[in-house]
Structures are given as structure tokens and as C-alpha cells.
Amino acid sequence: MSDLTQLTLKGALEGLSAGTFSSHELTEAFVAAIEAANPALNAYVLATPEKALAAAKASDARRAKGEAGPLEGAPLGIKDLFCTEGVRTTAGSKILGSFVPPYESTVTANLWRDGAVMLGKLNMDEFAMGSSNETSYFGPVANPWRAKNSNQTLTPGGSSGGSASAVAADLCLAATASDTGGSIRQPAAFTGTVGIKPTYGRCSRFGMVAFASSLDQAGPIAKTVEDAALMLTSMASHDAKDSTSLDIEIPDFASFVGASVKGMKIGVPEDYRIDGLPAEIAKLWDEGVAWLKAAGCEIKSVRLPHTRYALPAYYIIAPAEASSNLARYDGMRFGLREDGGSLSEVYEASRASGFGPEVKRRILIGAYVLSAGYYDAYYVRALKVRRRIAEDFTQAFADVDAILTPTTPSAAFPVGEKQSDPVAMYLNDIFTVTTNLAGLPGLSLPGGVDQRGLPLGLQLIGRPLEEGRLFSLASVMEKASDFRPRPERWW
Amino acid sequence: MTTRAPFRIQGRTGEWEVVLGLEVHAQVASKAKLFSGAGVGFGAEPNSQVSLIDAGFPGMLPVINRHCVEQAVRAGLGLRAKINLTSHFDRKNYFYPDLPQGYQISQFKDPIVGEGVLTVERNDGSTFEVRIERIHLEQDAGKSLHDMDPNLTYVDLNRAGVALMEIVSHPDMRSPEDAAAYVKTLRQLVRYLGVCDGDMEKGNLRADVNVSVRKPGAPLGTRCEIKNVNSMRFIQAAIVYEATRQVEILEDGGSIDQETRLFDSHKVETRSMRSKEDAHDYRYFPDPDLLPLVLDPAWVKDIEASLPELPDAKRARLQSQYGLSAYDAGVLIADAARADYFEAAAKGRDAKLVANYVCNELLSKLSAQDLEFDQSPIPAEDIAGLVSLIETSVISSKIAKAVFERMWAGEGKPAEIVEREGLTQVSDVGALESAIDALIAANPDKAAAVKDKPQAIGWFVGQVMKATGGKANPAALNDLLKAKLGL
Numbered sequence: 014m015s016d017l018t019q020l021t022l023k024g025a026l027e028g029l030s031a032g033t034f035s036s037h038e039l040t041e042a043f044v045a046a047i048e049a050a051n052p053a054l055n056a057y058v059l060a061t062p063e064k065a066l067a068a069a070k071a072s073d074a075r076r077a078k079g080e081a082g083p084l085e086g087a088p089l090g091i092k093d094l095f096c097t098e099g100v101r102t103t104a105g106s107k108i109l110g111s112f113v114p115p116y117e118s119t120v121t122a123n124l125w126r127d128g129a130v131m132l133g134k135l136n137m138d139e140f141a142m143g144s145s146n147e148t149s150y151f152g153p154v155a156n157p158w159r160a161k162n163s164n165q166t167l168t169p170g171g172s173s174g175g176s177a178s179a180v181a182a183d184l185c186l187a188a189t190a191s192d193t194g195g196s197i198r199q200p201a202a203f204t205g206t207v208g209i210k211p212t213y214g215r216c217s218r219f220g221m222v223a224f225a226s227s228l229d230q231a232g233p234i235a236k237t238v239e240d241a242a243l244m245l246t247s248m249a250s251h252d253a254k255d256s257t258s259l260d261i262e263i264p265d266f267a268s269f270v271g272a273s274v275k276g277m278k279i280g281v282p283e284d285y286r287i288d289g290l291p292a293e294i295a296k297l298w299d300e301g302v303a304w305l306k307a308a309g310c311e312i313k314s315v316r317l318p319h320t321r322y323a324l325p326a327y328y329i330i331a332p333a334e335a336s337s338n339l340a341r342y343d344g345m346r347f348g349l350r351e352d353g354g355s356l357s358e359v360y361e362a363s364r365a366s367g368f369g370p371e372v373k374r375r376i377l378i379g380a381y382v383l384s385a386g387y388y389d390a391y392y393v394r395a396l397k398v399r400r401r402i403a404e405d406f407t408q409a410f411a412d413v414d415a416i417l418t419p420t421t422p423s424a425a426f427p428v429g430e431k432q433s434d435p436v437a438m439y440l441n442d443i444f445t446v447t448t449n450l451a452g453l454p455g456l457s458l459p460g461g462v463d464q465r466g467l468p469l470g471l472q473l474i475g476r477p478l479e480e481g482r483l484f485s486l487a488s489v490m491e492k493a494s495d496f497r498p499r500p501e502r503w504w
Numbered sequence: 505m506t507t508r509a510p511f512r513i514q515g516r517t518g519e520w521e522v523v524l525g526l527e528v529h530a531q532v533a534s535k536a537k538l539f540s541g542a543g544v545g546f547g548a549e550p551n552s553q554v555s556l557i558d559a560g561f562p563g564m565l566p567v568i569n570r571h572c573v574e575q576a577v578r579a580g581l582g583l584r585a586k587i588n589l590t591s592h593f594d595r596k597n598y599f600y601p602d603l604p605q606g607y608q609i610s611q612f613k614d615p616i617v618g619e620g621v622l623t624v625e626r627n628d629g630s631t632f633e634v635r636i637e638r639i640h641l642e643q644d645a646g647k648s649l650h651d652m653d654p655n656l657t658y659v660d661l662n663r664a665g666v667a668l669m670e671i672v673s674h675p676d677m678r679s680p681e682d683a684a685a686y687v688k689t690l691r692q693l694v695r696y697l698g699v700c701d702g703d704m705e706k707g708n709l710r711a712d713v714n715v716s717v718r719k720p721g722a723p724l725g726t727r728c729e730i731k732n733v734n735s736m737r738f739i740q741a742a743i744v745y746e747a748t749r750q751v752e753i754l755e756d757g758g759s760i761d762q763e764t765r766l767f768d769s770h771k772v773e774t775r776s777m778r779s780k781e782d783a784h785d786y787r788y789f790p791d792p793d794l795l796p797l798v799l800d801p802a803w804v805k806d807i808e809a810s811l812p813e814l815p816d817a818k819r820a821r822l823q824s825q826y827g828l829s830a831y832d833a834g835v836l837i838a839d840a841a842r843a844d845y846f847e848a849a850a851k852g853r854d855a856k857l858v859a860n861y862v863c864n865e866l867l868s869k870l871s872a873q874d875l876e877f878d879q880s881p882i883p884a885e886d887i888a889g890l891v892s893l894i895e896t897s898v899i900s901s902k903i904a905k906a907v908f909e910r911m912w913a914g915e916g917k918p919a920e921i922v923e924r925e926g927l928t929q930v931s932d933v934g935a936l937e938s939a940i941d942a943l944i945a946a947n948p949d950k951a952a953a954v955k956d957k958p959q960a961i962g963w964f965v966g967q968v969m970k971a972t973g974g975k976a977n978p979a980a981l982n983d984l985l986k987a988k989l990g991l
Contacts, residue, residue: 095563096562096563102562104562109562112562114561114562114563115556116556116561116563118563218563218565218793219563219564219565220563220564221563222562222563223562223563223793225792226792226793227792253567254565254567255565255567256565256566256567256568256793256794256795257792257793257794257795333789334789334792336597336787337595337597337606337607337787337789339606340597340599340605340606340607341560341561341562341604341605341606343599343601343606345601345604345659346559346560346561346604347561347562356601356657360599380787383597383787383788383789384785384787385785385787388787388788388789392789
């Protein structure tokens with residue numbers, strides 16, 4: 014039955030609909046695959062096979078009654094950032110090591126409403142802070158991809174490393190993920206999968222463990238552009254419980270897949286041709302341009318001159334918000350508590366023991382940039398940069414309908430390589446942070462492989478709420494690239 | 505207006521002026537908290553009114569309560585203040601167990617209400633103005649209970665997230681009495697507006713007092729902030745103590761450290777809580793979970809149109825419409841319910857007479873039992889009924905007082921009491937005549953003497969009243985006596 018796990022979400026939904034197999038059979042196949050692969054990949058921090066099989070059975074019963082939802086019976090993986098009622102939710106942190114939420118996040122609730130089945134909770138960088146999934150309390154995730162003739166374990170990127178690895182290794186049909194500075198798109202690029210961070214406000218943040226509230230946005234990682242569109246259609250909703258949620262109709266994103274892109278104007282930002290951009294990535298970028306040209310798009314050069322300030326601004330704003338968002342982990346009401354002789358000692362011991370080094374680093378940076386005397390020099394300036402970056406995009410989008418860039422400046426790197434150099438690690442997000450700062454939708458799709466056989470991603474950036482256009486463009490490119498990424502099984 | 509002697513602290517080096525500004529925290533009258541939808545109520549079981557948002561659980565998000573916003577706007581309009589159509593919420597970050605999120609959501613830079621003014625009346629009837637700097641909305645914290653266990657502190661989160669309005673004044677007050685009068689007037693206003701119940705005992709209205717001293721005419725001195733003073737009496741005591749403390753330091757050649765101080769109501773002194781140096785760095789920044797609060801000007805207009813008559817206007821109207829004295833009008837407007845009660849009773853009646861009963865008899869009875877006018881056991885219509893009996897000469901005002909006592913005792917409607925007890929005054933000339941005739945016949949010497957000494961008629965009045973059980977109509981009796989005695 015293991016071939017069932019290789020289906021796309023769309024293919025699986027068709028099979029379920031046709032009665033070729035049941036959700037229970039499909040779920041069993043994934044449960045077995047997870048059991049076999051997880052010791053090597055560590056993509057799941059918690060598999061929930063009993064719940065999954067029970068949910069699959071219930072799904073089959075609904076389908077039999079003719080009550081099938083849009084994702085009926087589809088087994089999915091859930092990033093451990095989304096609170097799931099009665100199922101441990103840790104955000105990859107020791108401090109939430111035993112936290113079982115009595116509530117469900119809106120995004121996952123939407124998926125269950127549409128009939129999906131949860132296979133378990135997926136590994137991630139601690140509190141989504143990282144670009145390699147190495148900051149997780151539950152250990153690093155292995156990328157199912159390896160370089161040709163190499164046994165070296167590569168990272169799947171991060172923070173949604175578990176989501177990307179699980180999708181790439183057929184351990185779920187698709188997965189939820191979240192993106193604060195590139196945490197959906199960079200792992201998608203590293204694993205040959207499709208990921209989209211929608212417009213800020215498309216997906217509710219209710220029940221999603223917060224990293225940086227003004228940047229955090231949920232989105233899917235999936236095997237194909239169409240699968241990503243199906244997932245996003247379910248995940249997105251207006252939610253009165255999130256004040257930043259957009260009160261706007263959610264289109265059927267899958268309906269944009271395969272639509273003509275003829276006449277669309279595509280911007281190529283010269284400011285993204287950074288020093289040291291590998292030739293292979295530059296070449297893939299050119300190929301992407303050629304595919305879109307061939308599909309009838311008009312290609313234009315655009316300027317995004319403040320791009321080079323994006324990363325520094327991001328690493329002020331995100332830690333600032335994080336330092337405040339993570340104050341609630343104090344050992345008082347839930348999660349880890351270490352004893353101490355005084356209140357301060359309990360705080361210090363609990364937080365010292367509960368948070369990993371990267372989280373501590375960002376809390377410290379965040380507290381520093383918000384403190385009296387430094388606030389204007391750092392935080393306020395970063396907000397100004399953020400506005401300039403948004404203005405850059407507004408101007409560019411006056412001329413073009415979407416922008417094409419590489420997703421990352423490199424392919425997947427080995428576990429351990431950048432762990433000791435935070436700045437090198439932060440550079441992973443150089444092409445992705447801008448869309449978070451501007452609140453724009455960004456989609457990463459696999460474009461091809463480098464000389465070592467590792468997948469590379471291309472990123473499409475759209476105007477606010479124009480995810481549909483990105484799906485149309487991405488599906489054209491997916492077809493043109495003729496690239497069906499599938500890692501060779503070594504696990 | 506009389507000239508008032510300014511309040512001065514007498515020091516060794518001369519007189520000192522006290523400069524006072526107040527930050528009043530008023531709990532917004534609302535069934536639900538500011539951002540969580542959890543219930544609000546005094547005296548509930550600890551931690552029974554707490555949502556996952558109030559408890560700071562992961563992934564929980566604040567959503568603004570429209571009603572609380574409306575209440576803040578209403579308060580601003582009542583203070584003739586600028587309503588800011590766009591305002592922002594900020595996070596004030598600090599760690600404490602009764603602050604589950606690790607930050608308080610407040611309005612730091614851009615509050616919902618800007619500059620306004622409150623006209624304050626002193627006890628002697630003179631008035632002064634206090635400029636309002638701002639009103640902002642913020643969440644209350646929970647409560648730490650240190651007295652439940654010798655070693656542990658318990659936390660009750662029922663208050664966590666409850667909506668507060670912080671009403672900040674300019675340093676416009678110059679005496680403890682003025683500060684208390686300001687709080688009293690402000691309390692009266694928020695109660696009129698229905699935006700805060702003003703219950704200081706429950707902590708629903710509490711004040712931080714900023715105190716500084718200076719030689720009259722000198723620039724402002726360094727201030728200290730006294731936290732959480734929760735009665736008019738304590739406000740005055742705290743100011744006197746603190747101002748005196750500052751004067752002593754300055755006269756000894758010292759200087760005042762800007763600091764936050766706590767008022768100890770048992771020892772009647774203020775103590776240092778924290779100095780400026782070790783003041784918290786609250787790391788304020790805009791709350792990214794909340795959008796800017798943008799008000800529709802039409803909505804603000806609707807709220808303005810729905811404002812009740814405010815105390816100043818009510819006072820003026822009661823005086824002009826009912827011809828009441830300034831004193832009676834002042835007593836009646838102290839509370840909207842009191843004025844409402846009066847107006848209900850005064851409809852079609854002698855308003856001064858009604859005011860007399862409401863402001864004296866009824867008020868003292870209610871005060872003695874700590875009751876408000878809307879809890880009065882005597883409905884307004886019964887006061888009207890009583891006054892009507894006086895107006896129509898069915899009973900005398902003396903009898904009316906007795907009837908009132910019986911009304912208070914719950915013996916029924918005034919007319920029923922008069923009927924049942926036979927208290928109707930005797931205006932029947934025949935009955936009175938026979939009583940007078942009998943009296944004159946029995947006391948010829950007194951009847952003769954009264955011709956030389958007309959004021960002795962009082963004796964005859966008293967005797968007839970006695971004979972009729974006090975029910976004789978005084979005017980009729982007087983006329984008859986004069987005729988019979990030949991006066």
C-alpha cells in the first residue's frame with residue numbers, strides 16, 4: 014500500500030472520491046510510513062496514529078453518508094506551532110514540553126471542518142526561530158534530499174523543517190506551516206516542495222503560538238501548486254477572534270491553477286542580484302523568466318532599492334515582538350516550571366532552562382531594541398525601513414503584476430554547518446523577509462536541481478490578496494520546468 | 505464669590521504651595537472585559553471569570569470590546585474633551601504573576617481621548633476648573649493574594665483584563681480639599697454618564713496622586729506619585745503627609761527624588777515603592793495583535809446625542825424650572841437617581857415642598873441605612889401623594905411629618921395612613937366653634953386678658969389642637985379664635 018503515500022493531495026482526493034481506497038487505508042499507509050521513516054528524519058515530534066485512524070474512520074463514514082468536505086479523508090501533518098485540542102503542542106520548545114491545549118487553532122479547525130485527518134505534529138525550530146530546524150528542542154530534522162554520492166545529512170531549512178521534510182518524504186499529503194521571515198518558502202525550496210505564505214491576515218493567527226505577531230502568517234507546504242491551492246483555500250478564513258484577520262471573501266484558489274497568464278507583467282528585481290549569488294541560482298532564475306515569457310508574460314526590470322535594509326530591520330522587529338510575545342512563558346500557569354527561592358529565581362530558572370540559545374538570543378535582542386534610550390535608534394528606525402520596503406513594492410506593482418526571484422541564496426546545507434554563525438544563518442531569509450515586512454503573498458516552487466542534485470526554489474511575490482495570480486503563474490512554471498522532484502529514498 | 509485663602513504648608517522658611525495632579529483609574533462599567541469577552545463581577549469565586557486570553561495561553565489573541573470603547577468616548581464627551589478618531593494600543597512589558605501575558609495592553613502614545621476640562625465645585629459653592637490631559641483605555645491586572653498562606657502567594661485573575669479608563673489631569677489643584685473635590689466631581693460625572701459605578705470601596709475608582717511643593721510663584725518642583733489611594737479621606741491625608749514630608753526635606757537642604765510611593769492608610773504615611781533609577785523599563789511598543797482603533801465620526805455623534813443631562817446643566821435647570829435654592833439643587837444633583845426621584849415626585853406638586861421632603865427627611869433616612877435613592881422603600885409617587893395632602897389642607901405639615909414616619913415604617917400609602925389613623929385635619933367650622941366656645945366659657949379670665957395681650961392667643965390655639973388631637977386646620981382655627989375673642 015506504500016504507493017498511496019506518493020499520491021498528491023489532489024490525486025488522493027480523487028481516489029477517495031472514486032472509492033479506489035478509503036481514508037482509513039490511506040491513513041494506515043501514512044501511519045506505517047511515519048513509523049518507518051521518522052527515526053531517520055525526525056519530521057514528527059508527535060505522531061498520533063490512533064487519533065488519525067479514528068478520524069479516518071469517521072471521515073469514511075461521512076463520505077458514505079454523502080457529507081464529504083473539500084479535503085475529506087486527506088491525512089495531513091500539522092506544524093507543532095498550531096494548537097490542537099487535547100494533543101500536545103510545543104512550538105519545538107522545552108518550555109512547552111508538556112503543554113496540551115484545551116483549544117484548537119482556527120487554521121486546523123478549518124481543516125477538520127473540511128474533513129482532513131491529522132497524522133501528528135511536525136517538528137520545527139523552537140518558536141519558529143531558525144532557518145534549519147536545528148534549534149528544535151526535539152532535535153534537528155533531516156532533509157530527505159542528499160547530494161549525489163553523499164551520505165551527509167542536510168537540513169530541510171526552517172522553521173517549518175518538519176513540514177517540508179514530511180511532505181517531501183511522503184509522510185503526509187500536505188502540511189500546515191507558518192512563515193515569519195521565510196519559514197514556509199525556504200524549507201519548501203530546500204525540499205523540492207511548494208509553499209505559500211499568503212497575504213498577512215488571510216489565515217487566522219488564533220491558536221497559533223506567536224513568534225512575531227505582525228509578521229507571522231500560516232500557509233501550506235504541499236507537493237504541487239494545485240495541492241497548495243487546495244490547502245490554502247481551507248486554511249484561510251476571516252476570524253473574529255483575530256483582530257488582524259481580513260474580513261474578505263476566500264476564493265477557490267485551485268480555480269486559478271492552470272489559468273492563462275498571457276499578458277501578465279512580471280518584474281525581475283535587479284536589487285536581488287546580490288554579491289555571491291551562486292551561478293546555478295542565477296541560471297535557474299533566468300530559466301524561470303524564460304518559462305513565463307514563453308507563456309506570454311511580459312518581463313520587466315523593477316527596482317526594490319531598500320531590499321538591503323530588510324534583513325537588519327527584520328532582525329529588529331521580529332525579536333522585539335518575540336521578546337514580548339514570549340513573556341507569558343514564565344512557569345506560572347502552564348509548561349515548564351523550575352523551582353527557586355524567590356519569584357525572580359523561579360522566572361529565571363524556568364526561562365533559562367526552558368528556552369534554547371537562539372530563542373534567548375532573540376529575546377535579548379528584542380528587549381534591547383525596545384528599551385528606553387535605544388527604542389528610537391533601533392525599533393522606530395526599523396519600522397521606517399519597513400514602510401520604505403512596502404513602498405518599494407507598491408511602486409513596483411504599479412508596473413508589474415508579480416515579481417519573480419530566487420527563494421534562497423543557496424541550496425540545502427549540511428546539519429551543523431551554520432549553527433555557530435547566526436548571521437550566516439539569517440542570510441537564508443534575504444529574499445523572503447521582504448514580503449513578510451510588506452505583508453505580501455509569496456510562493457516558492459521547485460524550479461530544478463543544482464549540480465549536486467539538490468532542489469532549488471523560485472519565488473513569486475504578488476500584490477496583496479493576489480494569491481490566485483501566483484497560483485496561475487506557479488502552475489505555468491511547474492508545467493514548463495517539467496521537474497517532478499522526488500528524493501531518492503535512503504531512510 | 506468669596507475670596508478664599510489659598511492652602512499653604514507652613515514651613516520654617518515660609519509658606520509652601522502644594523501642586524497636585526491626579527490619575528484616576530475608573531473601571532469601565534461593562535459586563536465583559538476589555539479584550540477577552542470574559543465576565544466581570546465583584547465578589548465572584550477566585551479565578552472563575554477568566555478566559556484563556558486573560559490567562560495568557562499560547563496563541564490567544566485580544567479582540568477589543570466595542571462597548572468599552574463607547575464608554576471611554578462617553579466619558580471623554582462628558583469631560584468636553586477631544587475624541588481622537590484614531591488611537592493605538594501599546595504593550596507595557598513587565599513580569600509579575602498577576603500579569604499573565606507579561607504585558608499590560610494600554611494606550612501610551614495615542615490615547616482615545618485628549619484634552620478636556622472639568623468644572624469642580626467646592627463645598628462652599630465656589631468652583632474651579634481642572635484641565636484633563638487625556639483618557640486612555642487599558643487592562644487591569646489580576647490580584648496577588650499574599651495572606652492565604654504563610655509561604656505562598658495566590659493569584660486571582662478575575663480582574664485580569666478588566667477595562668479601566670485612566671483619566672489624567674493636569675497639575676491644576678492646589679489643596680487637598682480641591683483634590684478631593686475633583687475626585688468627587690469626577691466620580692459624580694462618570695456615574696451620571698453610566699461609564700463607571702464609582703464604587704471606591706470595591707476599587708472601581710482609585711487615584712494615583714502626583715504631589716510636588718514649591719514656594720508660591722516658583723517653578724514646579726519635583727513630584728512624587730502616590731499610588732492607589734482609594735477614598736476621598738485618604739487622598740487628603742496622603743497629600744498632607746506627602747507635602748509636609750517634601751517641605752521638610754527641602755527646608756533641610758535636601759532635594760526630592762522623583763519616585764513612586766505607596767500610601768499606608770493605617771499609619772497614614774507614604775513609603776517609597778521604587779525610585780526613578782530602578783523604575784521599570786516598560787519597553788512600550790505598539791501591540792501588533794491589535795489594529796489602530798479608528799472611530800466613525802457619525803458613531804461619536806450618536807454617542808454625543810445620547811448623553812444624559814450632566815450635573816452642571818441639571819443644577820441650573822432644577823433652580824430655574826422648580827425655583828429651588830442653590831443648596832437644594834446641589835443636594836439633588838449629587839446623584840442622577842436622586843434628581844430623577846425628585847423630579848418624579850415634584851410633577852404637578854409644590855416643588856419646594858417636595859424638595860424639602862426629599863433633601864431632608866428622606867435623605868437622612870436613606871443615608872442612615874446606607875441606601876441610594878433608587879433603593880428607597882418609599883416610591884417617589886408617595887412623596888408626591890404626601891405633599892398633595894398638605895397642599896389640599898387635608899393634613900397639616902406637622903401631621904405630615906408623622907405620616908412620613910409611618911410611610912417609612914412601611915404602613916402604606918400616605919392617603920391610606922391618614923384615613924386609617926383619622927389624621928384628617930378638622931376644618932369643620934361647627935366642630936371647631938363648639939370646642940372654642942367651651943374653652944372660652946371655662947377660661948373667662950384668659951379670654952379677657954387676650955384683648956390686651958394678643959400673642960396670648962397661642963394658648964387658645966394649643967388647647968384647641970390638644971382637644972382635636974392636632975388635627976385642627978391651623979388657618980381656620982386662627983380665624984375663628986380671632987372672631988370669637990374679638991381681636
